[in-house]
Amino acid sequence: MSMKHICGVLAAGAVLILAQPALADVKAGVDAWQQGDYVKAVAIWQPLAQSGDPDAQFNMGQAYKLGRGVKTDPSAAIDWYGKAARQGHARAEDNLGLLMFQQGDRAGALPYLQRAAERGEPRAQYIVGTALFNGDLTAKNWVRAYALMTRASESGLAQATASLRQMDKYIPQDQRNQAVAMARSIGQQNSSLAADEPRRPAPVMREAPAPVRSAQLPPSASSAPRTAEPAPRPAPAKTAAAKPPEARPTASKPALPKPASGGWRVQIGAFSAEARARTLWTQLSAKVGGLSGYQPYIMTSGGVTRLQAGPLASSADATRLCSAIKAAGAECMPKKM
Structure with a gap:
């Protein structure tokens, strides 16, 4: 699975969530945006963003990313997202990592993407899962890679489902069992984080998620079968549940038929x-x-x-x-x- 195949994460159609807190001036910008008056929205948000309002900074990042009310400028979007993220704005940090990755700064994006994946952002889970599978920019960990890809797949990201099918060819069954348990634990953590996050008003608009191109999953060193490349022993993770014991038939139970060809x-x-x-x-x-x-x-x-x-x-x-x-x-x- 090559990280070169995961470009375009935030192409046109990415999720758009504008922050609209109780502050009247920021909400006035959101109202203008919703009505299609992007220039007015930016004119309202810009002085607030410059004075340090994190929601206005996040919204400015959205405007520069999409080129609405201003000329498209990924560098300016990254700058505004970064300012909001440094004030603890989680959605700004999610978008910061994804846009940095799209712009080619994969190493710089990874810490943001890892935190976004922990919060449950499916595109970040897909990218980090790919990196962990390959050992690209981070240590190889097939259990956590499969767990994150499972969470991304369960969120409806079709590319993650396709990647899981390819991962099945290389990751041993016992590690996949551990990964499924870890995915459940990650889901519980995501729910807990969402409950603890400061409540913000509902987003004014959403666009369809951007397609993430499917990753090629053969091991980077070789295309040989799984036995040619032993799976690494992942470091113990606090979120990983114990491996369920394999059920064994006893003498009192009928033996299962052996796999065979047939109709x-x-x-x-x-x-x-x-x-x-x-x-x-x-x-x-x-x-x-x-x-x-x-x-x-x-x-x-x-x-x-x-x-x-x-x-x-x-x-x-x-x-x-x-x-x-x-x-x-x-x-x-x-x-x-």
């Missing part, structure tokens, strides 16, 4: 988002002994994603596998292909 599969569920199907597969692989030996099939049609596993040689084999999956708490149905 049968089992359908484990249908979901509105592919990320949920992938998460369930990872969880069940840790609970159902032998399940990870089968091929997962994740198919999306008509807005519904179906998770299947196989192939199996017979209806009896599919039924036995379904019994083990149901015992782990999931739905399952044999399917003739």
Whole structure:
């Protein structure tokens, strides 16, 4: 996965959130912006920003980034975002890191992006996850890389979902299990941070998120299979939950059928988002002994994603596998292909 493929993070269409606190003059600028009078909005915000108001500084950064009311100037946008960020304006810091990265200052952007990722910014999670996977600008950590990419995927970032599919080819199952647990912990932290953040009025407008081009994920040193490049041992992370023990069949339970070619599969569920199907597969692989030996099939049609596993040689084999999956708490149905 090369960081060269993640340019354009803040191209046209990036999320626009204007700060509009109770201060009447700043809100007057927001009202003017909402009505399409960008020149008036900038004229209101500029003296306030120069006097040190962080919301006005953030809004000036937005104006310069998008070229509304002023000529597009990424350097000026970075300057205004930086001034607001130094006063603790979290959204300004998020935008600062993303714009610095887009402008080519990847090393300078990384600390801001790491903090933005911790706050739950999906584009930052995608970029930092890519860096951690490659060991680019930071130490390689496949567990945290997969966890951040999972969070970005669950937020609806399609490029993160595509990257997860490629990561699956190289990251061992036990590290993916750890990553899923870490992703849950990160989600809980994001919710806690959002609850503690000073409340600001609702944004006056949003634009569709900018597409982030999919990263190429083969290991940077080689395109060989996973066994040719052992996964690094990630440093213990406070947010990582303990690896769930692998369920092992006992003598009192029927043995699961061995993976084989055949015309049968089992359908484990249908979901509105592919990320949920992938998460369930990872969880069940840790609970159902032998399940990870089968091929997962994740198919999306008509807005519904179906998770299947196989192939199996017979209806009896599919039924036995379904019994083990149901015992782990999931739905399952044999399917003739």
